[in-house]
Amino acid sequence: MGIGYTRRRLQARATPFLLLLPALALLTAVAAYPLVGAARISLLQLRINTPEKFVGLENYRRLLSDPQMLQSLGVTTVFVLGSVTAAIFLAYLLALLLYQDFPGRRIVRTIVLIPWALAPVVNGIMWKSMYAPNFGPLNDVLNRIGVLSQSVSWLIDYPMASLILAYVWKVLPFPTLIILAGLEGIPHELYEAAEVDGAGSLTRFRRITLPLQRTVTLLAVILMLVDALHAFAVVDILTRGGPADRTMVLNYAIFRTAFRYLDFGYGAAMAFALTALVLVLTFVYLRAQSEAALATAR
């Protein structure tokens, strides 16, 4: 008791902060100021050729009356929901395959990562060529196997689906890796015990894998959500938001406002509005998830 006790308690209290120190120091030094800076910019009328002017919440008010915003919001929702659903579903299939033990597994696991490492600009050029009308491999293959009889202009007629495919193809390794790491964390003994009890592989997947993978799946969903919201390169090269704004996702609209129209203040306001929206949605999603978890626990 006495002094020793207090010191130990103090130490115990300080430990988390000491552990956090390096990361927080880095984040504060590099990101805190820019974050505040960006927030300040969102309150300014900051165009490149005119002196900056403080306009308060004017930029945010402008957001509400901007028809483009509403349209972009719809486009973003479709893009994000579409790509996250597709990515998580495919990632599960892929992770379950890569989890199996087979000769050559390590090589296959590495090859599967390649699309993720491909330079975004090359990914864009590649998909542009894949989707090319008449002479693109996609049209060619579908024509040869008889699925299509005429060639399709993918980026004109199905811009959103084409964009989602190109995006999901590139990022798929990321959720796969997370889910695979989660699977690796499940003790083998559980499966073995279930197998002894006569459970089929589907039952084992439903009764053991899925419940134990809850947090990991949640993690993959959230990270994919954030990544899909920030998709840029693929939009920039494949559609530039077109045709006729049908793929104008918010992140691209923000880039366009700030760096093409040089309207930095409004661009920053758009970014903060988007961030607030995402935070709220994430929060609601986590809430719903934990309530669902409580319900199943009961």
Next chain:
Amino acid sequence: MRSRWWGHGVLLLVTLLVLPFLSGAPLQAQQQPLVLRVLDEGPVGNPWAKAASEYERFTNGRVRVEWISSPWPGIQTRLATTFAAGDTSIDITKTWGGWTNEFWPFFQSIDDKWPARQRATLLTYALHPVTAAGHIYGVPRHVTLYYFYWNKKMFQEAGLDPTKPPQTYEQLVAMCTKLTKDKDGDGRIDQWGYAESMDVASPMLNTFERWLYRAGGDILDARGNPVFNDRRGLRALQAIYDLIYTHKCIDPGALQLGNPATRQVFNAGRVAMMSMWGSGWAEAQDPNRASKDVLGNVGVTILPALDPAIRSATIHGSEGYAITKAAAQRGVVEEAWRLLQYMTSRAVQLEALKTRGYMPPSLALYDDPELTRDPALAPLMAATAEAGRHPVKRFVWSEYPRLEDAIESELQAALRGRKPLQAALDSAATAVARILKGP
């Protein structure tokens, strides 16, 4: 146990963190050369980058040119950030009409360096893209126009006279339809009559403009009101639409092809005629890009007429270099100016023309017998001179990107058949009027 691995990791981390600082230790040079920083595309296939490094040798190392390479679309992002942050690391930047109009307050005017007499030796339209608010902010390095190209071999195969490209829209339609074929009889067309870039990135507004000027129309009238939705604008858009859907001799897939892809299909012999920048000519001569059926079989001329009263019209571009205000702050404007004079000298213009088909801004070169008699250059030189006798203009505005996006969005809807042409033009005009009025 594993802790060993961890310990090594930490050691490695520390070493690696310290390394860059060690290797960056200043090596005292005897005489510091004057550094000029140039923001431009990469040095590969860039005659001006080559000229800049020659200039270093020419000054015996007194001047060093640091070439800051960026992909073309990245230059705008860089300029915006650099200027918005008040940074001074760029002395000279590549510019064109759009950037000159956006960024001129950050450029150094060079009116006083450049006597009118000297400026008069350039094509008049070469100077527009480096001029803003009545001042000259840059030195043009090459001019760019749209030309009409045709494949003579395909003309012959279709029973057309290979020396007679279309001169009117009616001729274009007739030839285009004749040249569109299903050669292998599988029910799918594998040779299209005509192509021009309609992709957003290229940008599509340019395509519309070329037809609009040939219909006698304009984007804005003299008072700055949008007028491209009048009957001339409709005539222009209808002309493109009809080639795709009525005459069916442009591949509807062309809506997703940009300039490079359009050149590619033309050079592979999939398309018989195209409208393209001068780079179309350079690539059609390149055995790495043009198939053997195309190589040596390409003709170039001015764009065909749309309105019978107007023989032709095209859009010009010119690209050049601007000196920034940062260079003025550093007191190196004089040096930068000297470098630019070297980089745009006659010899460099010739090299750029011969290696990559960049058209020179100097008037005198168009009468130079060395060039006008060179069979690899003469047709392009003649077409450029001829085009200069017809209206050559291009819509540029300080809000160009915003206007461009607003117009293109509607043009795309119209050409995809999702909106009546007049309605699309009208809503584009409304959007443009709103942007010009300001927020």
Next chain:
Amino acid sequence: MRRVRRAVKLTVIYAAVAVVLVWALFPILWIASSSIRPQYEIVATPLRYLPQTITFQSYRSAFTDPAFMRSLRNTVAVASLTTLLALATGALAAYAFARFDFALKRPLFLGVFLIRMIPAFTLAIPLFVTMRTYGLIDTIAALVLTHTTLVLPVSILIMRTFFENLPTAYEEAAMMDGATRLQAMTRIVLPLSTPALMVAAVLSMISSWNDYLFALLFTLSKARTIMVAIADVEGAFYVDYPLIVARGMIALIPPVIAALAFQRYLVRGLTGGALTQ
């Protein structure tokens, strides 16, 4: 019976693997083929998947370009430093978030994650100003700091999730035996979480490797990285696609080698099998 089942299972697996390989490799092989043949070939009729004329000119010119090779070295340095820094600082922070209850825990965590939520363009200009103030423009350090900061929130979230899934019994036992917190973490938790560390490491490496925006804005010519170098032949009037693709293929080599090396750690920790939830 068992052997037959095993054989059937392997057949099914290899069939699935074949599908996966076509999915992952077909587009890449297609575009890679365009870097070794003349440009007109990839739009020829009928479409030919195998090159008729092969030329390695683009690869030769990429490998003999000193500026490009320097950008490759720069990128290797930036990506490996980012990975190490993000992993080291991230693991400590994630451990704190996973195992301790402390004041301001939630707001701190949200604050950290907020940095990743903001679209990167918005941070570009203020961050540029910061880097300029520190005198870091055109240095590797500027990119390492930026990339680490941007990837840190995500790698903290990943590691925290996996740490939380790990039972505390082992650390408690070790601390009973006199180990300090840090020792308990480095000797017990980290080895047991190698799959999570590997995910965080690959994530940091690849996001740093693939960054174009900050590489473009924060470097001039000395610290230029490969994502800017790959595309710098994309001019307004002149685009050398075979060279862009060739450079892109070369840029794939280091991350693939690294991923192959990391594979070893994507298996459970030593005693993972003995754990019960």
